[in-house]
Amino acid sequence: MGVKVSVVVPVSEPGPDDDAFDACVRSLLEQSMPSDEYEVIFADDRSGDGTRERLDAVAAVRPNVRVLHLEHTGSPARGRNVGLAVAKGEYVYLLGQRDRLERVALEMMYRTAVETDADVLIGRLVSGDNPPARAFSRNRERADVLRDRLLALPTAHKLFRRAFLDTRDIRFSEVEPELSEQAFVVKAYLTAKIIAVLADQVCCHLGPEPDGPVDxxxxxxxxxxxxxxxxxxxxxxxxxxxxxxxxxxxxxxxxxxxxxxxxxxxxxxxxxxxxxxxxxxxxxxxxxxxxxxxxxxxxxxxxxxxxxxxxxxxxxxxRGTSVHAELRDVRWEDGSLILDLAVEIVDGQGAPMTFRADGDRLFWTPPLGDLTLPPQVADVTEAVARARMEIYIRHVDYGLIFFIPVAGEVCRSQEGDRVRVWAVGRARLDVDTAALGRPLRSGEWEVHVRMYGGAHQARTRVAGHRGAQLSCVGVLAGQPRRLVIPCWSDRRELSVCVEPRSFSESILLVSPGASVTHREGHVFVVLPVPYVPPSGGPAAEMVLRQIASRGRVITVPALVEPGVPGRFPGQLVAKVPVRRFPGDGCLGRGLWAPQLRVDGKETDLRFVLEIGSGGRARIQAGGEPGTLAVRRSTLGKLMSHTPGGKYALRLAQALQQRYLPSPPPD
Structure with a gap:
């Protein structure tokens, strides 16, 4: 059987410590497609950093890897063109040296290209925390360049039929590299008989874009x-x-x-x-x-x-145009997580964006006071009619992004001749279908909102308001049943964890919601527990280590109390004695880093317990203002080597940056 796919990768001095390049190479060598069915062509631009030797060593033991040693040009265009000229595959995929493929990418893209008889197959791309292009909302056997917004996918990360490229004489021109790619792709778009989109399988993770001035x-x-x-x-x-x-x-x-x-x-x-x-x-x-x-x-x-x-x-x-998202409710309905939101575009001062009304038309007012636009430019009536909000989730570790369905409406209110526009909606997250009809991968998923308001587009993390009671109750959802937990970052930003790895991790995720109470010489540290199994959960202890102290450790039992399944979380309660003056087994003044010990394993929790004068205790979490001001002094260095101290140090520095005034410049 001949070669099905050739992957061409131009290479230019990635350096021996470039982790992204190493990940790129590994992803190519570990494809699920049999090695005799695909080839990898590295077109090296005369790298002088040891890259040539490293690639030659790989090619020496991998029959499907070839290395082309080229004269230096400083542009990837020649490497791509030479790679295309020597490629043997029925299809060719073009990859950058800091991009990486999912393990099944070549197999899935080739299968889809053959099934659809595509000249160009676009596999789903992931780029940092950017939401996916609209073209990836579903699989498309016959995509249209304009209707399906393929112009938003201008890079060369696509599977091209090699005979199609040769017949149409589609090659890379020697112009600015990014625009050379775009010229190549637009010619392919405009001359291809069939363009297909594979949306329900992530194929390629794009590496960071190069920085630097533009000529x-x-x-x-x-x-x-x-x-x-x-x-x-x-x-x-x-x-x-x-x-x-x-x-x-x-x-x-x-x-x-x-x-x-x-x-x-x-x-x-x-x-x-x-x-x-x-x-x-x-x-x-x-x-x-x-x-x-x-x-x-x-x-x-x-x-x-x-x-x-x-x-x-x-x-x-x-500057500062952004989106304000008010999370009004989080609850479970029939195994799905329901989010009720109100979303609005605001200016740099946080004021709602408004439009000038003139009859039945709406006009945008530029923030530059002396700029008057022609009416045909300033008229946003049709654009405002298309205003919308979108909710998407992003996997913290893998960068996978999926939109989730939202039912809602765009609202307007008028005061004088100014019209305010915002959106309200209800999003439904079903872990069994959220990944384009497939179950979500295990792990933590951030929740983001994006709004197009008629004049501007902005996005942000979905966050709860200070003082609001935010549910972190977990439920068993999907088939097979998996534990799903809504959780909150230190800044009260919403995430959803699918199938936490342990009972301790489920508590860690929601530990910024800890609270303390005082009673009869004791401090009661209370942690929410998203899900308490019918067995009551494993035996647990809370370990408190005093930061910047030598060896002061207190260990106390932790009682787990069940909540109401699907409605209210349980809680974990640790009773700790406290005294004004230090003593064995008692909390004293200072900062204490808490850990949860279950089955002999300790897990750092995401808060710090501060004991003040008089034995009063309070929780220091990143989501509320604090007054800690820890610098990289002897104390800071000591904290960085203390269990839990690194978190306390990061917390203190974040609080200082966020809430305390910066010193005046020299």
């Missing part, structure tokens, strides 16, 4: 190369206009706003502005602005009028 002239040349491909493979009309508008947004206007513009030096700003203004005059006519969101339409007005200063001022005035 304005090289960037503009790359955009021109992409537009030349569009001109060659599409006729005048709506499709071409939308393709052009996409690169106007991503390649021009987003380069001239936000953090990218504000973090650049004045000379860099001026050079980029001059190049992209000239490009705008040359290739992006004003009629394309109807395809732009309103805040980018405002940038386009300033670019065309040559007002760099006001463009910078607009970005400054827009």
């Amino acid at each position: 304005p002239s090289a960037h503009a040349a790359g955009i021109r190369a992409v537009l030349d491909v569009i001109d060659a493979h599409s006729g005048p009309g709506e499709q071409r206009d939308q393709l052009y508008a996409h690169w106007f947004r991503t390649g021009v206007l987003r380069m001239l706003g936000g953090r990218r513009l504000l973090s650049a030096r004045p000379d860099q700003r001026a050079a980029m502005f001059a190049e992209l203004r000239e490009l705008t005059r040359e290739r992006f006519p004003e009629e394309l602005d109807r395809h732009l969101p309103v805040h980018l339409g405002a940038r386009a007005v300033l670019v065309r009028s040559g007002e760099l200063g006001r463009l910078v001022a607009l970005s400054e005035a827009s």
